[in-house]
Amino acid sequence: MRTVLISGLGLIGSSIARIIKQADSTIQIIGVDPDDRSVDFLMAQLVIDQRRSFAEAAPLADLIVLAGPVSVIIEQINELVSLSLKPDVLVTDVGSSKVKIMAAATHLSARQVAFVGGHPMAGSDKVGSRFGRVDLFSGAAYFLVAQSQTDTQLNQFKRLMAPANVNWQMIDAKAHDHLVSELSHVPHIVATTLVNTVAKSLENNPLGLKVAAGGFKDTTRIAGASPEMWTAVALSNADEITRDLDQFKNQLSELQAAIKRGDRQRVFEIFEAASKIRKSLNH
Ligand SMILES: NC(=O)C1=CN([C@@H]2O[C@H](COP(=O)(O)OP(=O)(O)OC[C@H]3O[C@@H](n4cnc5c(N)ncnc54)[C@H](O)[C@@H]3O)[C@@H](O)[C@H]2O)C=CC1
């Protein structure tokens, strides 16, 4: 692989650019992003080598990494279908949901363009290229959803991503979207709702959010993430998310009812169960 196109140079795209540059500094990285400041920053840092339009860059690339919001990833897969690409190019993405992206990519695979879905299960609430880091995904799972990639292409991609130090995890798209709805999408929605609810309730309170302790900040950190990115994620995994939110509301109602009727035993059991599980996650 000599030329890599990264489309979307935010937190995730810029981290992948840094990882690939660290793996092989002779690789030419072409960046695509409408945000001039992100591009200028990464050019100045020598993380990307060139800026081009998507349609201009795609035919030059041996590897194409789609790292915009999920809705943009789908648009760009559709655009790739009508472009003339290198015969051995591998196309991959980093989107937080996979079913809709994999469905769009079947049109690429039907044209003999190799595609493998991807999703690093790490990141942050920070937005943009300035927060990208080589070690952003270190120790985390990186999901791969097979479609039409060859073993050679996948191994080359993994070699380029070696400095990321991830745990590669093959999964199918439906199982992926179910898992991340529970582990990532619903938590994001819960954190968001908590912030909005508390802010509204306390809007006329002179102390209000200013005096919030670590508990409120810890449970809501992710609500500070990009609304653009999360709107695309939520709408792309709507069925799983709405089902999981129903379950969440049921559990919340159960705890609410136990508190209301003063059921010390049940309230204790619920807190105890969560406390044991949460402590077991500290590693
Ligand atoms: N933020 C996180 O922690 C994680 C995000 N993801 C996924 O990674 C993708 C990118 O997310 P972030 O880097 O966090 O967002 P970000 O907001 O930091 O970056 C997105 C970038 O895409 C660019 N963009 C928008 N339209 C574009 C277009 N038409 N062509 C090229 N670039 C375009 C934006 O200008 C921005 O620089 C999303 O699909 C997200 O679901 C995956 C894992 C973790």
Ligand SMILES: O=C(O)C(=O)Cc1ccc(O)cc1
């Ligand atoms: O900020 C955090 O801790 C996250 O969990 C970030 C994150 C956001 C979206 C993903 O698809 C995966 C990870």
